[in-house]
Amino acid sequence: MSPSNHDSTASFGHGDTSVSCLKPENGFVDSLSLVHSEKAVEELLQQTPVEGMDEHLIEFSEALRTVAKALRRAAEGKASAQAEAAEWKRRYELEKTRNIQMERKAQIAEQNGNIDCGKVKNSDKQLMQQNELDKIFDECCMKHGICSHEVLRDRGSDSSSNVDRSKMMRKASFKLSWWCKGENGDQHKHDIVSFEKGNITTAERSSKQISLKWESDPQTVLILTKPNSVSVRILCAQMVRWLKEKKKLNIYVEPRVRAELLTESSDFNYVQTWKDDQEILLLHTKVDLVITLGGDGTVLWAASMFKGPVPPIVPFSLGSLGFMTPFHSEHFKECLDSVLRGPVSITLRHRLLCRVIRDAAKNEYETEEPILVLNEVTIDRGISSYLTNLECYCDNSFVTCVQGDGLILSTTSGSTAYSLAAGGSMVHPQVPGILFTPICPHSLSFRPLILPEHVTLRIVVPFNSRSPAWASFDGKDRKQLAAGDALLCSMAPCPVPTACQVDSTSDFLSSIHDGLHWNLRKTQSFDGPWELQDMIQI
Numbered sequence: 001m002s003p004s005n006h007d008s009t010a011s012f013g014h015g016d017t018s019v020s021c022l023k024p025e026n027g028f029v030d031s032l033s034l035v036h037s038e039k040a041v042e043e044l045l046q047q048t049p050v051e052g053m054d055e056h057l058i059e060f061s062e063a064l065r066t067v068a069k070a071l072r073r074a075a076e077g078k079a080s081a082q083a084e085a086a087e088w089k090r091r092y093e094l095e096k097t098r099n100i101q102m103e104r105k106a107q108i109a110e111q112n113g114n115i116d117c118g119k120v121k122n123s124d125k126q127l128m129q130q131n132e133l134d135k136i137f138d139e140c141c142m143k144h145g146i147c148s149h150e151v152l153r154d155r156g157s158d159s160s161s162n163v164d165r166s167k168m169m170r171k172a173s174f175k176l177s178w179w180c181k182g183e184n185g186d187q188h189k190h191d192i193v194s195f196e197k198g199n200i201t202t203a204e205r206s207s208k209q210i211s212l213k214w215e216s217d218p219q220t221v222l223i224l225t226k227p228n229s230v231s232v233r234i235l236c237a238q239m240v241r242w243l244k245e246k247k248k249l250n251i252y253v254e255p256r257v258r259a260e261l262l263t264e265s266s267d268f269n270y271v272q273t274w275k276d277d278q279e280i281l282l283l284h285t286k287v288d289l290v291i292t293l294g295g296d297g298t299v300l301w302a303a304s305m306f307k308g309p310v311p312p313i314v315p316f317s318l319g320s321l322g323f324m325t326p327f328h329s330e331h332f333k334e335c336l337d338s339v340l341r342g343p344v345s346i347t348l349r350h351r352l353l354c355r356v357i358r359d360a361a362k363n364e365y366e367t368e369e370p371i372l373v374l375n376e377v378t379i380d381r382g383i384s385s386y387l388t389n390l391e392c393y394c395d396n397s398f399v400t401c402v403q404g405d406g407l408i409l410s411t412t413s414g415s416t417a418y419s420l421a422a423g424g425s426m427v428h429p430q431v432p433g434i435l436f437t438p439i440c441p442h443s444l445s446f447r448p449l450i451l452p453e454h455v456t457l458r459i460v461v462p463f464n465s466r467s468p469a470w471a472s473f474d475g476k477d478r479k480q481l482a483a484g485d486a487l488l489c490s491m492a493p494c495p496v497p498t499a500c501q502v503d504s505t506s507d508f509l510s511s512i513h514d515g516l517h518w519n520l521r522k523t524q525s526f527d528g529p530w531e532l533q534d535m536i537q538i
């Protein structure tokens with residue numbers, strides 16, 4: 001997204017593009033009643049015999065159509081400007097945080113000289129002032145580029161917990177490094193193209209294997225489990241006991257799971273949980289590692305709990321397919337031992353940020369909460385038997401009009417899910433891109449697309465659509481999209497790090513071989529017909 005692009009679209013935000021300002025008493029109507037009037041006029045036109053048709057009526061109908069088109073363009077412009085504004089706000093916040101960190105770095109250098117991360121480990125943390133610790137960890141982040149440091153006070157108020165409340169809990173820090181063919185790189189290189197002396201060459205491979213190395217020991221794990229499964233329940237109890245007794249970790253589970261564990265034994269009262277959604281929003285600041293026990297759906301569930309940064313997830317397979325669940329539950333102790341020790345290979349799974357923009361919204365503040373998806377957002381015809389009619393734009397360029405059962409906008413992680421069933425390609429999850437896959441298009445030439453990660457897609461239900469469309473997010477939360485409504489979709493800033501059994505590529509290939517039996521065919525036998533020249537050589 002270039003600044004010039006921003007300038008041009010942001011101007012929509014200053015101009016009053018609101019549909020609702022056009023009042024009926026001023027000779028205008030709002031967009032919805034306008035569509036209705038247009039439909040009414042069309043119906044009237046169809047009912048009226050051609051010879052008796054009033055020319056004024058036709059002119060009036062044409063005028064209405066023109067106004068409807070203009071209104072739609074204005075609504076689309078508004079949606080696009082809102083998306084741009086959100087993106088610039090995000091950048092501004094990032095910049096602000098960076099500046100604050102720089103200031104703190106300067107202050108600490110002045111006050112304490114050069115403090116190293118190692119000193120934090122060895123110092124007496126209880127004596128250290130909290131703000132001083134904050135500064136040191138910020139300093140550490142600045143030094144190492146990509147690492148996760150957060151100093152926490154345990155603000156939990158769960159009276160049933162045995163954890164010493166006065167003890168300060170510190171989120172474990174880790175460092176990510178990129179390596180390719182055994183070669184280690186400390187920083188993620190953003191420049192993938194070099195144009196030295198006028199020659200364009202690829203300087204860095206963009207998709208390298210990512211390795212996570214703990215800089216301090218993980219202290220807190222969150223275990224998320226598939227509901228209503230006896231085997232999952234038994235495994236969860238075993239795992240909780242082992243993590244507490246052998247690894248001395250703090251353990252969080254969902255309220256449902258805590259109740260289940262306590263029914264089994266009151267010994268489990270050290271297990272912590274949360275009371276409301278507000279506490280869920282703070283989980284990422286407390287949890288070092290997330291463990292999922294279930295299938296791919298449980299990984300989707302885990303990702304959906306984190307609206308911002310996501311701690312590394314270790315997914316254990318207790319489902320039927322398991323594309324994103326490479327760890328086997330029988331060996332959970334060895335697996336967790338190795339992950340807690342590190343280093344561990346990571347797949348950074350991209351998510352899509354989806355925003356529904358209602359045509360009926362009276363102003364730009366009236367937007368709905370954005371939704372993050374790890375697999376895909378689907379826009380389909382719901383229970384309607386009519387074709388969906390969806391106008392699709394990519395960064396303001398018209399892409400196409402989907403006429404069929406619907407459209408899937410998928411991440412590369414989701415490429416092996418619904419998108420695959422709709423004819424989309426399978427894509428390595430580390431490839432940054434957005435899959436654009438139609439569902440049962442009523443056109444022979446409509447092939448799926450893969451678009452680059454930096455684009456913003458806008459899917460609009462046009463005013464002439466015969467029925468509303470329905471959006472669903474990772475197969476959940478269905479939302480109706482009425483005529484004039486739009487769905488904006490772009491790559492989200494916070495990816496989902498999942499631990500690998502071997503590495504990103506081996507795990508992906510294993511999952512398509514074992515899960516889908518991809519290209520499984522009996523090998524042709526040696527005996528049988530031969531090419532003539534081969535026969536002569538023999």
Ligand SMILES: NC(=O)c1ccc[n+]([C@@H]2O[C@H](COP(=O)([O-])OP(=O)(O)OC[C@H]3O[C@@H](n4cnc5c(N)ncnc54)[C@H](O)[C@@H]3O)[C@@H](O)[C@H]2O)c1
Pocket residue numbers: 295296297298300319320321322323324375376413414415416417418419421473474475
């Ligand atoms: N026709 C279809 O293939 C179809 C239809 C609806 C939903 N889905 C998928 O189901 C997902 C929701 O999963 P759920 O477990 O909550 O619902 P679910 O219980 O209905 O399971 C759907 C199936 O999709 C598999 N799956 C999920 N994510 C996957 C991925 N990234 N790669 C390969 N397979 C994957 C699951 O393992 C499961 O077998 C949606 O995001 C969508 O991708 C697929």
Ligand SMILES: Nc1ncnc2c1ncn2[C@@H]1O[C@H](COP(=O)(O)OP(=O)(O)OP(=O)(O)O)[C@@H](O)[C@H]1O
Pocket residue numbers: 224225226227254294295296297298299300301318319320321322
């Ligand atoms: N902790 C949870 N709380 C509520 N719902 C959950 C939770 N974990 C998983 N689910 C939901 O339960 C459903 C089934 O989960 P999951 O896909 O993990 O199991 P599965 O269907 O047995 O696995 P598979 O699809 O591989 O056969 C999914 O729709 C998922 O969203």
